[in-house]
Amino acid sequence: MKKVLLFLPLILLLFSCDNKVESVEKSFYYWKSDSDSYYNDKEKSILKEQNIKKLYVKFFEVDYQEELGNLPVSKTNFNIYSYCSENDSLPYRIVPTVYIKNIVFQKSSEKELDKLADNVSYLIDKFTNEKLDSIRVSEIQIDCDWTASTKNNYFYFLKKLKPISKKQISATLRLYPYKYPDKMGVPPVDKVTLMCYNLINPLEDQSKNSILDLKELESYLKPKKKYPLHMDVALPVYSWMQIYQNNNFSGVIYNSNGLKKNLKVIKPLWYEVTKDTVVSYNTYLRRGDKIKYEEITADKVNKAIAIIKKNISLDKNITVTLFHLDENELNNYTHEEISSFYSDFTK
Known part of the structure; x- marks a missing residue:
């Protein structure tokens, strides 16, 4: 019995360290559309100070209209030469990100989804060639608020996109499908990014912060639950x-x-x-x-990170992405506060 007791602290220590995050790849979402202001020196400075090496850039959105069917809208203004001089290489890995409205999967047949997969891959390649100087892209992220009724169509599209694009496919994951994978399914992708914000319909509950309510966040998380896919994390830095x-x-x-x-x-x-x-x-x-x-403050984000670490079993190496790269929003945080949104995951 004494030998068992002697080894117990060691066993507990090993168990507690098993799911500890060891390294964090720092990332931002770039979500500006062609009508928004362009990237500026302040944002470039933030990327350099934080040693950011990865950007999820929204290339375009896909909407549905009865007359026209599925069509791309809200194209980005992102341009490689906003980030480096003409003779320099781009210092960031770019992940083309496409937001697809759920109505697309409500209205589309499988034949139309086949065409959509072709078109999405084609437009990403076209944009990469025109505005990113044909840099190598190895990953595409699809962002969609899919529901139980659109799950089959959405998953069908994801399966079609991978062989066409010949790239790694990731998907955003809202908290509801994270909590209920049996009902909502697990998307057929290489990895997911858990979106830890926009938890509540902003017009339904007037007493809660719809961007990030800490009690609401915790209610979706089961202690040390392991999701079937590699899972990264996205956090809000906007108000x-x-x-x-x-x-x-x-x-x-x-x-x-x-x-x-x-x-x-x-x-x-x-x-x-x-x-x-x-x-x-x-x-x-x-x-x-x-x-x-x-309003989203540094204190609220840090508390959200503590809740996530307590309740989610993460891999040793993850990407943490802040939404989103915008000077006016990031002026609300110090360099040290932004840095803590990444480093707190390894503490």
Whole structure:
């Protein structure tokens, strides 16, 4: 009995270290569309300071229209020469990322999905040749909020895409399909990225932060559950303000720095506009309008990381991706805080 007791601490130590993350590949999502502002020196500086070597770049989205069927929209403005001089090599590995709306899989037949797989692969290659100077791309990520009713079509598309593209395929994974793989299925891909944000429909629960509510996050995680595929992690580093005029939702403000001076607190998360304010050429706040300010702080992100580490069995080597690369949002964090969003996983 004494020998068993002597070895018990060693056994517990070995068990506790078995799932410890040893290294983190640092990454960002680049989610700007062609109508957004271009990449700038501040963002380039952040990438260099954080030693970022990987970027998930949204190349385009796929939507569905009754008249036209499936079509690409919201193409990116990303260009290789925004990141390096003409004679230098790109210092980042680029992962083309495509967001496909769930309606595409609600409306498409298998024949149409065959065509979609061809078109997605073709457009990624075309964009890579035109704007990325034909750099080598080894991975494609597909982003979709699939449901139980669209699972079969979505998985069919993923299976078709891999041999056509001849690339590694990854997929985003929301918390609901993570928690219920028996119901939602496990996507037929090489790996997944768990999206630890946008947990709640922003218009359904007015008392919670829909981007990241810590109790909501924890409710989806089962202690030390091991997902069948390699799983990376994505975290939010953005905030937004939801505008309510005459008690009706009317839009969202990103990059809301400087607006709080014209707001007064009325209850947790909620503010009232105290002064007529021009936000942009098409957004105007009137005195009395209500604002739900869903803010993501460094402390909230660090607490989310602690919850993830406590409840998820991760591989020894993972990629941690922050959403997303935007100067105005990242100005809310210090260099040390951004660095901690990566390094905390190995502590």
